[in-house]
Amino acid sequence: MSLQDERFEPRLARRRRNGKIFQAVCLSSIAFSIAMLIILLFDVAKDGAAWFSFDFITSFPSRIPDRAGVKPAILGSLWVMMLVAAISFPFGVGAAIYLEEYAPKGRVRRLIQTNIANLAGVPSIVYGILGLAIFVRFFGFGRSILAGAATLALLVLPVVIIAAQEAIRAVPSSLREAAYGVGATRWQVVRHHVLPVAMPGILTGMILSLSRAIGETAPVILVGALAFVAFTPTGPMDLFTVLPIQIFNWTARPQAEFHGLAAAGIIVLLIVLLMMNATAILLRNYYQSRRGG
Amino acid sequence: MSQTDPDLKRRAGRRVGEGLIAGLLFTCGLVSVLTTIGIVVVLVTESAGFFRQVPLVDFLTGTQWSPLYTDQQFGILPLLNGTLMIAVGAMVLALPIGLTSAIYLSEYASKRVRGIVKPLLEILAGIPTVVYGYFALVFITPVLRAVFPGAGVYNAASGAIVVGIMIIPMVASLSEDALSAVPRSLREAAYGLGATKFEVSTRVAVPAALSGIAASFILAVSRAIGETMAVTLAAGATPRMTLNFLESIQTMTAYIVQVSLGETPHGSLEYKTIFAVGLVLFLITLAMNLLSNRITTRFREAYE
Numbered sequence: 001m002s003l004q005d006e007r008f009e010p011r012l013a014r015r016r017r018n019g020k021i022f023q024a025v026c027l028s029s030i031a032f033s034i035a036m037l038i039i040l041l042f043d044v045a046k047d048g049a050a051w052f053s054f055d056f057i058t059s060f061p062s063r064i065p066d067r068a069g070v071k072p073a074i075l076g077s078l079w080v081m082m083l084v085a086a087i088s089f090p091f092g093v094g095a096a097i098y099l100e101e102y103a104p105k106g107r108v109r110r111l112i113q114t115n116i117a118n119l120a121g122v123p124s125i126v127y128g129i130l131g132l133a134i135f136v137r138f139f140g141f142g143r144s145i146l147a148g149a150a151t152l153a154l155l156v157l158p159v160v161i162i163a164a165q166e167a168i169r170a171v172p173s174s175l176r177e178a179a180y181g182v183g184a185t186r187w188q189v190v191r192h193h194v195l196p197v198a199m200p201g202i203l204t205g206m207i208l209s210l211s212r213a214i215g216e217t218a219p220v221i222l223v224g225a226l227a228f229v230a231f232t233p234t235g236p237m238d239l240f241t242v243l244p245i246q247i248f249n250w251t252a253r254p255q256a257e258f259h260g261l262a263a264a265g266i267i268v269l270l271i272v273l274l275m276m277n278a279t280a281i282l283l284r285n286y287y288q289s290r291r292g293g
Numbered sequence: 294m295s296q297t298d299p300d301l302k303r304r305a306g307r308r309v310g311e312g313l314i315a316g317l318l319f320t321c322g323l324v325s326v327l328t329t330i331g332i333v334v335v336l337v338t339e340s341a342g343f344f345r346q347v348p349l350v351d352f353l354t355g356t357q358w359s360p361l362y363t364d365q366q367f368g369i370l371p372l373l374n375g376t377l378m379i380a381v382g383a384m385v386l387a388l389p390i391g392l393t394s395a396i397y398l399s400e401y402a403s404k405r406v407r408g409i410v411k412p413l414l415e416i417l418a419g420i421p422t423v424v425y426g427y428f429a430l431v432f433i434t435p436v437l438r439a440v441f442p443g444a445g446v447y448n449a450a451s452g453a454i455v456v457g458i459m460i461i462p463m464v465a466s467l468s469e470d471a472l473s474a475v476p477r478s479l480r481e482a483a484y485g486l487g488a489t490k491f492e493v494s495t496r497v498a499v500p501a502a503l504s505g506i507a508a509s510f511i512l513a514v515s516r517a518i519g520e521t522m523a524v525t526l527a528a529g530a531t532p533r534m535t536l537n538f539l540e541s542i543q544t545m546t547a548y549i550v551q552v553s554l555g556e557t558p559h560g561s562l563e564y565k566t567i568f569a570v571g572l573v574l575f576l577i578t579l580a581m582n583l584l585s586n587r588i589t590t591r592f593r594e595a596y597e
Contacts, residue, residue, distance in 0.1 A: 018489075023401055029397065033394065039432065047431065094320075098315075098321060099322060102319070115326050118579065122332065133568075218522055
């Protein structure tokens with residue numbers, strides 16, 4: 001017995017040691033990702049701080065780095081964001097309501113659902129090719145804000161639909177049954193009972209989709225957003241640029257000054273994204289506390 | 294209000310409206326199907342024009358890609374080669390780091406650590422790809438060139454590393470989902486037999502979650518293949534048959550961006566190349582996504 005123990009104990013110690021080493025390896029993997037995030041943010045802040053100013057936000061781009069700014073890019077991004085929301089919200093929520101509340105379980109529903117899952121995995125640049133052929137050429141929108149927004153709306157649609165479906169699915173069925181019980185029609189149940197309860201979840205998903213749309217570059221390049229825009233867009237049919245493209249353009253130049261501008265542009269983009277995510281979180285908390293009370 | 298309305302005519306009208314609404318909602322659902330059809334139709338019809346001028350065999354087997362030069366060559370292999378280099382390089386980084394991160398989060402981390410680490414990984418996943426491109430060019434490339442003096446300003450290694458960093462959160466979170474889905478009873482049985490935590494993690498939890506982990510790897514490869522901006526900025530625009538990671542290369546996605554940025558006349562052969570390359574890209578990523586879906590479905594059947 002004691003002989004067996006002697007043979008066994010050293011191996012247990014080794015096994016435990018291996019476990020410790022493995023745990024350290026796993027922990028350092030996580031540390032690597034976090035370190036990369038910190039280095040990235042630090043690098044951007046260090047390079048961009050000198051160029052980031054009030055003038056930078058309110059100026060037009062320029063060949064002279066000291067005078068360059070991101071005003072048209074910010075306005076372009078805001079226009080695109082509003083139009084993407086206006087297009088993807090009704091279609092996305094409509095599709096989610098159809099799939100969750102209307103569609104009979106069967107082939108059509110399965111087809112649409114599989115299709116949405118596959119669309120979510122299509123590279124964004126392929127959406128750009130689609131937008132170029134359909135919106136820019138076929139519908140004749142040209143290189144306009146509308147063409148860019150329509151393309152990005154299709155890109156985020158799967159995300160909007162999936163988020164809205166989850167929110168609708170989370171609505172307790174007792175609520176629906178009570179409404180049906182007093183004679184409400186299917187649409188009345190959806191409109192007055194399901195949607196209000198699901199709305200915070202839907203809106204959160206919508207904001208997160210918009211923050212994805214606003215960071216996209218490749219599809220917007222495909223539909224022809226310009227790198228150099230020296231005017232402010234005034235309508236959906238105007239030529240435009242967006243923040244990521246302005247950042248791309250400055251990054252692609254060899255001069256260090258333009259890299260500084262790119263970093264300042266990234267600061268603006270990250271602040272916008274941060275604000276959107278904070279809004280999503282606040283919205284969720286607000287509705288949750290209201291429902292709880 | 295209206296359900297107490299005894300007016301039958303109005304209720305009949307309500308039913309007509311119901312049908313209309315159902316139709317509208319169905320149309321919304323149809324948009325996603327139309328998007329897929331649109332992608333396929335656009336890619337196929339526009340590529341058909343391209344393949345009338347360039348034989349499919351030359352396109353698939355040619356080792357030179359120079360549509361934008363006077364000596365036009367349309368062999369896609371250099372672009373495929375570049376794309377694969379980025380995907381393989383990214384996976385060499387993201388696969389071990391993503392998986393070990395997932396194991397840590399699912400098997401070792403306390404609730405508090407998870408609460409801190411998971412949002413950080415989400416931030417990493419939410420950073421726009423153009424920002425990663427900037428990071429590659431101003432941070433990763435200079436570091437690489439200091440270590441390997443032979444590396445160019447644009448090189449495949451920088452692109453592969455930055456894409457790898459980008460997809461770590463995806464591998465980590467999907468693999469962690471797979472690991473968390475492994476029933477507790479399996480782990481407890483192993484502990485009962487005297488296994489250490491390390492043995493439970495690597496010999497019970499990981500093998501049991503293997504299909505889910507494999508699915509996450511395939512999705513990550515698909516994402517790396519479709520990644521555009523970071524690669525365009527970091528890896529360059531030189532399509533070539535090389536395996537040297539210190540050289541400049543070009544991926545399929547970067548080529549499409551290059552054509553879009555230039556002044557290629559609509560309808561020309563050069564213009565049509567983006568649809569042919571786009572079709573290849575779409576087919577590759579679609580095949581990988583379908584494969585990943587199939588693996589996940591099988592996995593679900595095993596434990597539910």
